Amino acid sequence: MKRRQKQDKMKLIWSPETASKAYFDTVKSCELNKDSGVAELISAMAAGWKAKLIVETWQRGGAIATSVGLAVASRHGGGRHICIVPDEESRADYIAAMEKAYMSSQVVVGEAEVVVESLEGIDFLVVDCRQNDSTRVLRVEKLGQRGAVLVCKNANSRAATDFRWQSVVDDESRIVRSMFLPVGKGLDIVHVAARGSSGAARKGESRWIKRIDRESGEEFVIRK
Template identity: 55%
Template sequence: MKLIWCPDTASISYIDTVKSCENIQESSVAELISAMAGGWKPQFIVETWYPGPGGGISTSVGLSIASRHTSARHVCIVSDEQTRIEYTEAMQKVLGVSASTPFPEIIVGEAEQLMNGLVGVDFMVVDCRCKDFSKILRFAKLSQRGAVLICKNVTSRSNFGVFRWRNVLNCGSRVVRTAYLPVGKGVDIAHVAASSSNPNSSTKASPSRWVRYIDHQSGEEYILRK
């Protein structure tokens, strides 16, 4: 099936990610997430990175590409200094030392302390293999415009699924919709509603955005609505 893409931020991010990650195995998750970030047009992207086999540097590459197209701030959280070095080397290997695609800000530390200093997150990707991934979600200071939250490698956590989103998020967060996609080792997605200081105020619904994505490994097509 041949896809005809409209020249929007989602498709541009997707195409650039495909080009950058063409030599990386299991890049389908990165392509999906990059397209979603491009479509959401975030201002502040936060992700976690886990080293070792299947560490998924392609996701960081895809998010960096999306941040370039949307002028978003991009932060990557790693567990320790050694992981920071491994992450930097892996990014440089893919993008090059003097690449036009910006490197994310890399921060090291405990989840609760770090997230208190990161305010206004509207797009977040966490790796379920990280031991404190649930704390990062719980302590996240989300944007008032709402946020898209993504958990990847969900099959590495037994019984982790869509029904658990309300358990890992802050009690003040209102989940609008969730979706699970069997891409890579499983991707769980949640859309958290925008917050309002005036509970009686009404907001106009934004027009829906559709992102079409094909998993090159399985050949399956996914159509996602923002």
């Protein structure tokens, strides 16, 4: 039993109750009364996994709902929410928008790639595929020992690219599951296993990778 408890502390554990609370609080905070959207879904995921370090990138003029959802998630999961913005003007706009929603988060000004590389133990990372540096940001993140969830929003914008999650996840990490959800303008999500978890592929080993054609919905399994 003690061994099982120790293993659980070393990996992300899903909490449906926490996810539900964050979901409904995000709906209230964003005053959303329509079908499930990006903000509520991302908030529920971050809270459900009880992420301790939640990081996102944001640019001036971008939607604030996702940030509100992540702030809600950090409160329910007992974590910390950091938003990276490129300049002081974006910082001012972001803080004003969050205050209007009665929310606050830590804001860091700088190049997203540089800031993310300086952060240790990211549990939950959200990037915008419309930003040119989104792939570079994903390549430099330092994931937590418990594993992590990486989310690309507005993923429809890169539908024609040759992006693969395995190209941005290091060889020491194992992809548990990846999926594309037609929510908003597309959400591309991957769950990375805890470091040293059983079944993790070693460098040089082949691995089976599942891909889904976004147009036909057909599933392919290939060996890499």
